[in-house]
Amino acid sequence: MSKYNSIKQTYKGNAYQSKAEAKYAMYLDQRIKDGEIKSWKAQVKIELFGENGTRVCNYYIDFVAEHNDGKTEFIEVKGFPTSTWRLKWKLFKDKYGKDASKIITLEKV
Helix, strand or coil, X not given: CXXXXXXXXXXXXXXXXXXXXXXXXXXXXXXXXXXXXXEEEEXXXXXXXXXXXXXXXXXXXXXXXXXXXXXXXXXXXXXXXXXXXXXXXXXXXXXXXXXXXXXXXXXXX
16 A cells, blocks of 8 residues: 555556556556557656756656547546645646647546
């Protein structure tokens, strides 16, 4: 168990930080079977930069899904939002929020 009471889970040999993340991975697999998306990856590293181009931090988004129309969906499954996460989330949305080829999804559990 983690300090936020999430229980780590394994699905198809991959470790997830919580039951909710593992369940979402199952959901994404079903979306592939249903032809809704092409593919997905978990725990994708994204470098976040400040206004002057200096790297501020890394952000690991829970899932990135590739849609059939070429759009990329960034998915965060969040149970307990920390202050650090809120800051990184704002930087992440600032980087990708204005790009029409990107979809940002926050799944609150």
